[in-house]
Amino acid sequence: MxxxxxxxxxxxxxxxxxxLLAALPLTGxxxxxNTFNATKFKYKNKLTAAIKAANLPNQYFSHVVYSxxxxxxxxxxxxxxxxxxxxxxxxxxxxxxxxxxxxxxxDTNLDNRINQAGNYVTLNKGLGQMWQDHHVNSGSGLRSSxxxxxxxxxxxxxxxxxxxxxxxxxxxxxxxxHFSLNGRSxxxxxxxxxxxxxxxxxxxxxxxxxxxxATARHPAMLYYLDNYNNSVSEPNENYARExxxxxxxGVENYFGLAEQDEVPMIxxxxxxxxxxxxxMIQEYYVDNDVYEATRCLTGWRVNDSSSxxxxxxxxxxxERHDRFQKSVLTGGQINIPANQGQTDxxxxxxxxxxxxxxxxxxxxKLARFFISDNPPQSLIDDVADVFYxxxxxxxxxxxxxxxxxxxxxxxxxxxxxxKLKRPFDTVVSAMRALRTNFTVKPDxxxxxxxxxxxxxxxxxxxxxxxxxxxxxxxxxxxSSTALIQTWKTVDWLIDRSNSGTYxxxxxxxxxxxxxxxxxxxxxxxxxxxxxxxxxxxxxVQGWSGDPVFESAVNFLRQRPSDESYPSWPRDKAIxxxxxxxxxxxxxxxxxxxxxLSLLLASPYFMQR
Numbered sequence: 001m002x003x004x005x006x007x008x009x010x011x012x013x014x015x016x017x018x019x020l021l022a023a024l025p026l027t028g029x030x031x032x033x034n035t036f037n038a039t040k041f042k043y044k045n046k047l048t049a050a051i052k053a054a055n056l057p058n059q060y061f062s063h064v065v066y067s068x069x070x071x072x073x074x075x076x077x078x079x080x081x082x083x084x085x086x087x088x089x090x091x092x093x094x095x096x097x098x099x100x101x102x103x104x105x106x107d108t109n110l111d112n113r114i115n116q117a118g119n120y121v122t123l124n125k126g127l128g129q130m131w132q133d134h135h136v137n138s139g140s141g142l143r144s145s146x147x148x149x150x151x152x153x154x155x156x157x158x159x160x161x162x163x164x165x166x167x168x169x170x171x172x173x174x175x176x177x178h179f180s181l182n183g184r185s186x187x188x189x190x191x192x193x194x195x196x197x198x199x200x201x202x203x204x205x206x207x208x209x210x211x212x213x214a215t216a217r218h219p220a221m222l223y224y225l226d227n228y229n230n231s232v233s234e235p236n237e238n239y240a241r242e243x244x245x246x247x248x249x250g251v252e253n254y255f256g257l258a259e260q261d262e263v264p265m266i267x268x269x270x271x272x273x274x275x276x277x278x279x280m281i282q283e284y285y286v287d288n289d290v291y292e293a294t295r296c297l298t299g300w301r302v303n304d305s306s307s308x309x310x311x312x313x314x315x316x317x318x319e320r321h322d323r324f325q326k327s328v329l330t331g332g333q334i335n336i337p338a339n340q341g342q343t344d345x346x347x348x349x350x351x352x353x354x355x356x357x358x359x360x361x362x363x364x365k366l367a368r369f370f371i372s373d374n375p376p377q378s379l380i381d382d383v384a385d386v387f388y389x390x391x392x393x394x395x396x397x398x399x400x401x402x403x404x405x406x407x408x409x410x411x412x413x414x415x416x417x418x419k420l421k422r423p424f425d426t427v428v429s430a431m432r433a434l435r436t437n438f439t440v441k442p443d444x445x446x447x448x449x450x451x452x453x454x455x456x457x458x459x460x461x462x463x464x465x466x467x468x469x470x471x472x473x474x475x476x477x478x479s480s481t482a483l484i485q486t487w488k489t490v491d492w493l494i495d496r497s498n499s500g501t502y503x504x505x506x507x508x509x510x511x512x513x514x515x516x517x518x519x520x521x522x523x524x525x526x527x528x529x530x531x532x533x534x535x536x537x538x539x540v541q542g543w544s545g546d547p548v549f550e551s552a553v554n555f556l557r558q559r560p561s562d563e564s565y566p567s568w569p570r571d572k573a574i575x576x577x578x579x580x581x582x583x584x585x586x587x588x589x590x591x592x593x594x595x596l597s598l599l600l601a602s603p604y605f606m607q608r
Contacts, residue, residue, distance in 0.1 A: 054603060068608060069167045073432065127313065134148055147190075152183065180464060187302065208397060242467045253361065266280070292327055295326050297348065362387060366400070366404055382403065430490045457489060514576075523553050523574065527553050534596075551598065551602075
């Protein structure tokens with residue numbers, strides 16, 4: 001059967017069309033019904049009985065920081081108590097937190113989990129060995145061509161859930177979406193460990209031009225966007241177009257259907273090389289700049305031929321290169337001389353990386369990813385200035401992130417609770433908030449089950465097919481399918497047990513908290529304690545009367561299916577042994593798990 005290959009530009013268009021299907025507003029119905037069943041205390045049809053979306057009351061700034069720059073609250077590690085110890089004011093604490101997170105350090109708990117998993121076999125393989133083991137001489141199992149992507153998908157969950165440096169994972173998220181590629185594509189699947197380690201994580205806090213060059217020369221990107229087939233006899237513009245439209249200048253800097261000499265010119269400080277002696281370049285790009293950049297990048301390919309050693313590394317092939325002079329972003333004036341060879345491509349990358357439009361494009365994407373779908377223009381401008389002014393610095397991007405996170409608009413309450421968590425973020429933040437004990441790993445039934453469920457959310461790592469990356473706009477993820485499948489995945493994490501040991505220790509955690517005062521373990525006290533734990537706050541007047549709190553309490557205390565038993569009084573202690581044994585007729589352990597699922601589906605938890 002012939003398989004029709006979809007052009008990657010069509011995939012981008014398809015993603016935009018899909019966004020039109022996002023029909024569930026954040027202020028609409030997004031909760032679980034209180035339908036109770038004695039054998040399976042689960043709510044059904046999660047969108048029918050509403051908890052109206054509302055801002056989390058009395059939200060601490062620490063909650064904002066942990067949600068934006070990590071994956072939410074982790075009791076005992078990332079909470080208000082730990083936040084208070086970072087300094088004497090929120091601005092000082094924020095600056096210290098950002099510095100600590102960007103600096104990184106020992107991550108013993110995460111490292112131990114990875115080591116104990118024992119089957120992340122590609123982590124220490126260099127690109128050359130990975131290419132030989134999983135591409136040239138691939139087989140099955142640990143030598144499968146898909147083993148690297150298979151491991152990276154699962155490692156992403158493990159890292160995000162258990163790292164002490166979640167900001168670094170967030171930053172990696174951003175760049176994986178920015179330089180997006182489908183991890184299951186032919187060359188990417190066998191080299192994905194290298195792409196994540198050698199390209200994204202090595203350069204994500206460094207110099208953008210170096211970063212851009214590393215992406216352009218990696219076999220995963222060379223194959224994914226077809227530049228490995230770009231030659232003087234058969235030019236292929238796929239990579240050059242995405243390089244300009246997505247990776248650097250962005251479509252906001254497209255001038256439209258015009259000639260190069262019709263584009264307004266601006267002056268930049270650079271001189272020499274690809275920059276004219278007067279420093280005048282186009283402010284925007286047109287289609288001919290894409291075509292000229294395509295010519296510059298001919299001959300950039302992968303060493304995937306046995307006659308050349310089949311190493312998998314970047315290779316420049318002069319016989320495939322367009323040797324004639326070219327004009328890129330200079331109003332039609334020649335700035336790429338003839339017979340420069342590989343330097344043509346290097347010049348194009350330099351031009352794009354150092355263009356003021358690239359600074360504005362990336363600053364806007366960063367602001368929308370970390371702060372708001374509609375960030376203030378002043379924030380974008382300020383961050384763009386830092387990006388551009390430090391374009392020669394080895395730590396350019398680190399300085400950009402410091403400026404972004406310490407900007408007054410980051411702390412402005414008007415920008416709080418401005419985004420919805422994406423499915424991956426929701427699942428990981430639920431695992432962190434509940435202190436789930438789950439080492440996601442290859443060759444594991446529980447991990448396989450998580451993969452199947454996350455696939456249904458539409459946000460499984462590295463599987464977005466189009467080159468524009470997973471959407472960050474909240475409206476895209478407000479579809480009923482994404483929300484329901486996300487909640488089902490969280491439900492599974494709460495309900496999953498191995499030989500009677502639950503990976504999310506809801507019962508044990510609750511009992512431990514009320515051990516000293518078992519008479520206080522009433523439905524309203526249990527719900528209030530869990531809300532404070534996972535939301536990192538308690539309203540000044542207490543939770544009583546709050547719509548989310550009241551819905552959760554009523555769910556926990558409702559009458560069993562055997563109506564000879566009444567609803568449990570909200571202020572009456574739950575018998576410890578009944579919770580321990582999940583005794584009939586109230587089945588407190590099942591009720592409690594369902595209650596937490598309800599809280600984690602509430603707008604308070606879903607907002608970021």
